[in-house]
Amino acid sequence: MSISVGDRAPEFTLAGTGGREYSLSEFAGRPVVLVFYPGDDTAVCTKQLNSYNDELAAFEELDAQVLGISAQDLDSHERFSSKHGFAFPLLADTDKAVAGEYGTLGPIGFPRRSVFIIDADGIVRYAHRAIAGLTYRPVSELMGVLRDL
Numbered sequence: 001m002s003i004s005v006g007d008r009a010p011e012f013t014l015a016g017t018g019g020r021e022y023s024l025s026e027f028a029g030r031p032v033v034l035v036f037y038p039g040d041d042t043a044v045c046t047k048q049l050n051s052y053n054d055e056l057a058a059f060e061e062l063d064a065q066v067l068g069i070s071a072q073d074l075d076s077h078e079r080f081s082s083k084h085g086f087a088f089p090l091l092a093d094t095d096k097a098v099a100g101e102y103g104t105l106g107p108i109g110f111p112r113r114s115v116f117i118i119d120a121d122g123i124v125r126y127a128h129r130a131i132a133g134l135t136y137r138p139v140s141e142l143m144g145v146l147r148d149l
Helices: 043-054 056-061 074-084 097-101 139-148
Strands: 013-016 020-023 032-036 065-070 090-092 114-118 124-129
Touching: 013 074, 032 043, 043 056, 043 065, 043 074, 056 065, 056 139, 074 090, 114 139, 124 139
Parallel strands: 032 065, 065 090
Antiparallel strands: 013 020, 013 090, 032 114, 114 124
16 A cells, blocks of 8 residues: 555554654644654664754744654654654554554565655645655655745
8 A cells, every 4th residue: 555645644652752742643743744654763763863963943843743664663653763863753653563554564574664644634645755865855855845835
């Protein structure tokens, strides 16, 4: 299954940093930037999430919620988030079920770096799945999509 632009975003509830669970539905009425990343404390992921964190005020100006999702457990996410001071939650998709629903798993089940922008009505308005995962979508590109919502 692969989610495309124009589809309703699949609902999920996952444990996240800060000692609570997060559901997509709790952000209804505002855009969500869903960032699937392969691993905590890896070079490209760290660079990507730091770039989004550095520009968090720009996302917040557009009332957009950033959520990071990867397959590591909550302890790993808490360490990674604390180390870098991320001001958005990291969610633990340890069984990769949410990654599977969004079509972000590669042929051997390895998560691909992917970004989805979901509008205030829960519709996917942007979907990018990296093949190699060596680069990531810049904040400026995501801002352009959010401004057009």
